[in-house]
Amino acid sequence: MQVLVKGKKDKINLTKNHFVASGGEGSIYARRGTVYKIYTDPKAVIHYSKMKELSSITNPNVIKPERLVLNSKNKPIGYTMKHVPKTYALCQIFPKAFRDRTGMDTKNVLNLVQKMQKTIIDIHKQKILIVDLNEMNFLVDKKFNEVFFIDVDSYQTQSFPATAIMESIRDVHNKTFSELTDWFSFAVVSFQMFIGIHPYKGKHPTIKGIVDRMKANIPVFHNDVKFPKVCMPFDTIPQ
Incomplete structure (x- = not known):
């Protein structure tokens, strides 16, 4: 499949070798440090104006x-985004068996939770909600060491x-x-990161x-x- 990236002249050839995954909205390809999200239904592509509003987020994660x-x-x-290779989905780290297998400890979890907290604050400063x-x-x-926020096209912006x-x-x-409902969701997810189970x-x-x-x-x-x-x-959660 040949595509163009807005603002660039050269055509990009996306092949099955670049294919990463597919979901309800479309397919994901990764090529030379860039991810390409290609929608199944072109009518569902994110509006360019929303991309401009999301561009106010400068946190690299x-x-x-x-x-x-x-x-x-x-x-x-579709659209492009930065490629982040060699990662786990956050939900993979919840089970105790994962900690036992990889050596991840509570100090690692606390670091990730604190970085999530900082990134959420950065997003809220731009009048944007994760939802x-x-x-x-x-x-x-x-x-x-790092936690990356994805599916950003679903965030709530001013428009x-x-x-x-x-x-x-x-x-x-x-x-x-609101920002408060984002923090409620963060509390649910961070609880799962520490304890390995949904708080409800x-x-x-x-x-x-x-x-x-609930x-x-x-x-x-x-x-x-x-x-x-x-x-x-429960006492795994730092005081």
């Missing part, structure tokens, strides 16, 4: 859209409201998105499901909830 990708008819079909701050939207380098959020990190007690999981005798438990304010450390032994103890 936010992997934001950089340039539009065009087809042979000069129509947008769908779920564990699938982050990558961790294999030395556990483009967010349209989706994973239920497991949504603040069910708020009907609108565990077995409750009568209330089933994460959303119902509505009832019954977390995993409630007296009526059975805590799985495979998780890290």
Whole structure:
């Protein structure tokens, strides 16, 4: 597949050797330090105006859209972004077995959580909300030094409201998105990073499901909830 990058003259040839993954929106290719996100439906491509608003984020760990990708008819079909090789999806580091296998410790986790916190502050300074701050939207380098924010095209900017959020990190007690709801989602994800379980999981005798438990304010450390032994103890979280 031959494509053009807006603002550049040379055509780019994306082959199966450059293919990385595919999902609901489209396919991902990586070539010479650049990632190309190609949408299945060109009508779904991020608006150029939103890309400009997202460009105000300068933190290098936010992997934001950089340039539009065009087809042979000069129509947008995707965008480019920085390639971050050799990473784990954030959710991979949750299980205790992962720590045992890789040697990752609580000090590593605290470093990642603090860097996430700093990056969220940087994003909020630009009047932008993450909204769908779920564990699938982050990558961790294999030395556990850095955490990268991905799927940035879904962020809420001043002109483009967010349209989706994973239920497991949504603040069910708020009907609108704000910096505070981002911090609620961050708390859910960081708890999983330290303990290895969602803060509203565990077995409750009568209330089933994460959303119902959140509505009832019954977390995993409630007296009526059975805590799985495979998780890290609560005192793993630094005081």
